[in-house]
Amino acid sequence: xxxxxxxxxxxxxxxxxxxxxxxxxxxxxxxxxxxxxxxxxxxxxxxxxxxxxxxxxxxxxxxxxxxxxxxxxxxxxxxxxxxxxxxxxxxxxxxxxxxxxxxxxxxxxxxxxxxxxxxxxxxxxxxxxxxxxxxxxxxxxxxxxxxxxxxxxxxxxxxxxxxxxxxxxxxxxxxxxxxxxxxxxxxxxxxxxxxxxxxxxxxxxxxxxxxxxxxxxxxxxxxxxxxxxxxxxxxxxxxxxxxxxxxxxxxxxxxxxxxxxxxxxxxxxxxxxxxxxxxxxxxxxxxxxxxxxxxxxxxxxxxxxxxxxxxxxxxxxxxxxxxxxxxxxxxxxxxxxxxxxxxxxxxxxxxxxxxxxxxxxxxxxxxxxxxx
Numbered sequence: 001x002x003x004x005x006x007x008x009x010x011x012x013x014x015x016x017x018x019x020x021x022x023x024x025x026x027x028x029x030x031x032x033x034x035x036x037x038x039x040x041x042x043x044x045x046x047x048x049x050x051x052x053x054x055x056x057x058x059x060x061x062x063x064x065x066x067x068x069x070x071x072x073x074x075x076x077x078x079x080x081x082x083x084x085x086x087x088x089x090x091x092x093x094x095x096x097x098x099x100x101x102x103x104x105x106x107x108x109x110x111x112x113x114x115x116x117x118x119x120x121x122x123x124x125x126x127x128x129x130x131x132x133x134x135x136x137x138x139x140x141x142x143x144x145x146x147x148x149x150x151x152x153x154x155x156x157x158x159x160x161x162x163x164x165x166x167x168x169x170x171x172x173x174x175x176x177x178x179x180x181x182x183x184x185x186x187x188x189x190x191x192x193x194x195x196x197x198x199x200x201x202x203x204x205x206x207x208x209x210x211x212x213x214x215x216x217x218x219x220x221x222x223x224x225x226x227x228x229x230x231x232x233x234x235x236x237x238x239x240x241x242x243x244x245x246x247x248x249x250x251x252x253x254x255x256x257x258x259x260x261x262x263x264x265x266x267x268x269x270x271x272x273x274x275x276x277x278x279x280x281x282x283x284x285x286x287x288x289x290x291x292x293x294x295x296x297x298x299x300x301x302x303x304x305x306x307x308x309x310x311x312x313x314x315x316x317x318x319x320x321x322x323x324x325x326x327x328x329x330x331x332x333x334x335x336x337x338x339x340x341x342x343x344x345x346x347x348x349x350x351x352x353x354x355x356x357x358x359x360x361x362x363x364x365x366x367x368x369x370x371x372x
Contacts, residue, residue: 006027010027026327045091059156117295
């Protein structure tokens with residue numbers, strides 16, 4: 001929800017804080033900066049102090065960042081608050097899957113982790129609906145930031161009781177060999193290509209649709225929310241097809257290229273606004289299959305469950321780099337060349353790179369099977 005609350009309000013924040021297009025993209029993606037810098041460290045810390053305790057810290061830090069953001073008075077303060085939110089976010093998303101994996105039966109682990117990956121589209125959709133309340137005058141954006149500081153705080157208080165029955169892996173020392181395996185980095189690279197595409201679309205589709213002639217704030221918010229929500233459908237479908245035996249690398253390969261093509265089409269000039277929304281929904285829906293496939297593959301890249309947070313930290317670090325770089329990069333292309341159609345090639349390029357990385361992941365998995 002902390003991620004989704006900002007894009008629909010980006011125009012309002014740009015006006016209040018005097019942000020240009022590129023700086024607005026930086027504010028939107030700054031929550032990902034900390035994850036892009038310290039995902040591996042967060043994973044190591046989770047393995048070291050235990051997933052349950054680390055998850056509680058992450059929720060509390062996220063709450064503090066949102067609370068600070070509600071009192072922002074200038075751009076540096078707003079950016080600092082988003083960075084604090086980002087620190088709590090990365091700790092939460094790195095350490096959460098460890099508890100999910102430990103709670104699930106081995107045969108259900110891929111399905112459980114696939115369902116876990118729906119946290120992003122569902123949360124972003126709810127955050128955008130909160131932004132819709134702001135656009136309707138029910139509260140201002142500072143009130144939304146304050147309200148969304150209470151939810152992670154409440155979750156942190158409930159966490160010990162809700163997870164009391166989960167036997168977590170014992171803390172262990174960091175094993176540098178994890179960083180030398182190609183599999184985690186290939187997984188992370190695939191996810192980074194996806195987040196470059198998805199966050200670019202989700203961040204700028206409200207501004208793009210407005211400039212394309214969609215004047216109704218309600219229709220705009222509902223259209224963008226639909227683009228995000230359909231991503232959760234993709235995660236559910238992916239979890240189901242993986243549970244039936246479809247190779248994860250194949251899901252990643254097909255989704256990477258499909259999302260690049262559909263995302264490119266959504267920014268095509270001279271097509272109706274509804275067609276732009278439809279292409280963006282298709283790109284987001286197909287894209288939702290990739291996070292489930294990648295996160296379900298994390299346990300396969302570990303030698304025992306105690307390494308899950310560290311491997312997941314590698315994945316989260318690169319996915320945050322993608323989500324941090326994507327929106328400003330697309331904005332820079334648009335600002336330099338003068339049109340939204342010129343920024344769409346970023347989406348196709350990221351899809352092609354994701355395809356190549358998926359093929360590398362296939363080769364790595366086959367090599368590991370032969371060694372076993």
